[in-house]
Amino acid sequence: MSTRLGLTESGQRRYKPLEDCREDIKKYAKFIRNTSKDESRKKRDVASGGKIIRHLRCYDHWLDDNHLESPRDIVPVDVEDLSVDLADNFFGTTPRERFDAIKTFHHWLARRTGNDPFQDLVGSDFELYKETEQEQLVKDEDYPVTDEQVELMMENCGSPKRRNQLIIKFMYQTGVRRGEAAGIELEDLDRDTRTLHVREEVAKYGKERYVAWQPSLDPLLDHYIDEGLRKALLAGKDSDNLFIGERGADLSGEAINNMVKTAAQNAGINQTIYADANAKREINGEDENGDPIYGEPIENRWQITSHNIRVGFGTRMVENDCDIYKLSKAMGHSSVEVTEKRYAKPKPDIALEDVRKFGPN
Template sequence: MLPEAFARLLVDYERHLRSERDLTPHSVRAYIGDIESLLDHAHRMGIASIGELDLRALRSWLAKQQTTGRARTTIARRATAARVFTAWLARTGRMPADVGASLGSPRAHRTLPPVLRADEADALIRSASELADDGSPVGLRDVAMLELLYATGIRVGELAGLDVDDLDRERNVLRVLGKGRKERTIPYGTPAAHALDAWLVRGRPGLVAEGAGAALFVGTRGRRIDQRAVRTLVHRRIADVPGAPDIGPHGLRHTAATHLLEGGADLRSVQELLGHASLATTQLYTHVSTERLRRAYQQAHPRA
């Protein structure tokens, strides 16, 4: 159990994350959990006040994570959480200097999720469309969600959070509120537009219930759809495609980005579509096929 002074500090920090940084509830829980672990470790080391926290204590905490078998990605995330925390302590006068500024973190191994080939993505949508031929609201909704996930590469949380007014059906663009509450506009193609029109005209009115508000997609009970339901849908429909890797909505996001790059889109455009703050994230998130590299070499190099 944390000493009272540390517990009060944690409450102040949580208030800062919620009201000043405007982080999502999930991000706040992650940050607070990491800092609570750090403060508990510091207390066990004999540190009685936050002013005594130093780089040695931070490194000791991270070393403990490693000895207990934490993944490199987890340790890297916790090092970031510690740096953000000590920067806040220094900025608010709770600590004379930012002791975490020079805290290093292990380089995380980034593994790319599998992606669908273009023909597999087409088979995924076609399979869902065949099941929706009966015109059922759920079938029309599922096709619209799959089309939109693949057409735009949006995150599953962004999809679930969409409202009807976020669609500009005249221009075929979508307004999305992404991480950090940053808004971006994403275009979508004709197949997605047709699926959305069918859902809005023939599907949603028969499924929506009181309390759904302006939610674009609703679940079987008529309320805003849950992210878990979307994940379940994607895995179930992927299973209908012979030979396709078992991917979820994140895999469809990666598939969309990969197909954009292979079709000739530049990294900056894909970065904007995906809502990445850094181009480096987009470079890690997407890969370029060997065949595309070969074509680019043959077109560009004088000795090809």
């Protein structure tokens, strides 16, 4: 490969202009833009959509470097090469994030071609998932909050307290992502059966699903909906969304995440753990030309975010013996392999009794 994937010789990012990319990638970029929207919070937010498109523009470079005319020419052995290149030659976000964006593109493309080179591959087989220092930091960040930590966050979540308490507990009991929580509408709730419908246009990866909440959530939910708090937050405006922000605006996923981080800080259980590619750098004076002298990056990734509430949900489900396939569906993961990698503890004899029971004579 003549240059590091996605970078120029000088180490700067290089994204191929979208108009120069292959037709399939341009069509997928159009699809992503059409399914990304900030205003209603019912779709993928625009920033996330833009990140996916940037990953695909770099993927187009990789196709050039490997002399592949079309993504339709990819075969499973190419995927293994791709995973190695993504791990070794591309920096700024995690290899898994880039790999998943490309894999999802190929799932979309397979609906047109009938061929998906990613479908039978297990990510852990590839060098993509080797443990680098950065990957270990991400793993450290990917830990589950406990019941006690959730209670502490609820006690220290700030104003409007009852709404924020509801959000924290709702996310913990349903496992929804922050963006999904932001897009929930009142009609998505069946309060009689305690069932939430995560619609296709709200769900990450467009995977519709149904999840439930526990009776202990009802008092908070009833107070918020039936006793005037939601109406007061609307301030005379109209909205179908469950969670309402300041002065009647829709509450964004980012606002939910910031509320959770702040609640954990206020509770004394949060801290920054490392600096990612977007971190600012310390300024340690000026050089002889008056230009700033930059020091180490300032840590900006928090130990507890809304993501950790979701990880807590998944962990409690596994601890209570939930089937890993069903958990994958409940969490809306892109594949069962993702769920297994994050939540399953290998048991060599896990299938022993089923083989005895169901094996052929």
